[in-house]
Amino acid sequence: MSDNLTASRLLADFETMKTIELDARDFYVRASDDPGVDDEARRRFAEIGADESRHVELVDQVLNIIRNCL
Numbered sequence: 001m002s003d004n005l006t007a008s009r010l011l012a013d014f015e016t017m018k019t020i021e022l023d024a025r026d027f028y029v030r031a032s033d034d035p036g037v038d039d040e041a042r043r044r045f046a047e048i049g050a051d052e053s054r055h056v057e058l059v060d061q062v063l064n065i066i067r068n069c070l
Helices: 003-033 039-069
Strands: none
16 A cells, blocks of 8 residues: 555545544533533533543644654
8 A cells, every 4th residue: 555545544534533532522521611501510611621622632633743754
């Protein structure tokens, strides 16, 4: 398999991961903003949302590494 084909597949897979991480982040942010959720759960949801934001940043870093190798 050629390097460009491998890189293209990796890019596609990491773009999918990024979408999943963004969806998760958005879910937890919405949950943390929900007034119907108790305060402790809202804090936990906010923490998880922040973790998901960091995951998005990490996936972006990996995507940039792959793109720079092309």
